[in-house]
Amino acid sequence: MEGAAQAFLESYRFLARYNRWFNERLYDACERLPDEERRRDRSAFFGSVHGSLNHLVWGDRLWLRRFAAQGVASESLSSDVLELPPGAVHGTVLYQEWAALRAARAKLDAAIEGWTGEMPPGFPLRTMRYANTKGVERAHPMWQALTHFFNHQTHHRGQVTTLLSQAGVDVGVTDLIALI
DSSP: OHHHHHHHHHHHHHHHHHHHHHHHHHHHHHTTSOHHHHHSOOSBTTBSHHHHHHHHHHHHHHHHHHHHTTSOOOSSSOHHHHOOOTTOOTTOOSOSSHHHHHHHHHHHHHHHHHHHHHOOTTGGGSEEEEEOTTSOEEEEEHHHHHHHHHHHHHHHHHHHHHHHHHTTOOOOOOOGGGGO
């Protein structure tokens, strides 16, 4: 089991680096659009580029709060990193201003990298227990939730790259393998 735990840790640390790298590229690409174009409803899950990126901040904070509640302390997951306003849901726009959204994303990505770097070896092999957004109690292996956490980001960033492409903005190479 020790080898499996180490492989999980290395994988999640790699995904955290990829997450930061991709988000930096994505936010740089978004800045090629005027604010009104970033906010324009493009019929995506969360309407606009701005709405989609806000959803990712919300989702990351929600999952990080759940991970933090599993009893493993982390200096990287401070209360300001995990802050969500009362009643925030998947479509809540946490940041109206672009600069504030970008700053929050950068801070969150640094925290995710720090947290995965601090993650104890057995953490991915533990059982995670939490209530989902509908209050349903869940329990499953931690590695499944961690994999979902990173996959969720990839899913919605893919949508944002499509929206940008439709607006004439090329994000460039975003494949995970580009980091190797």
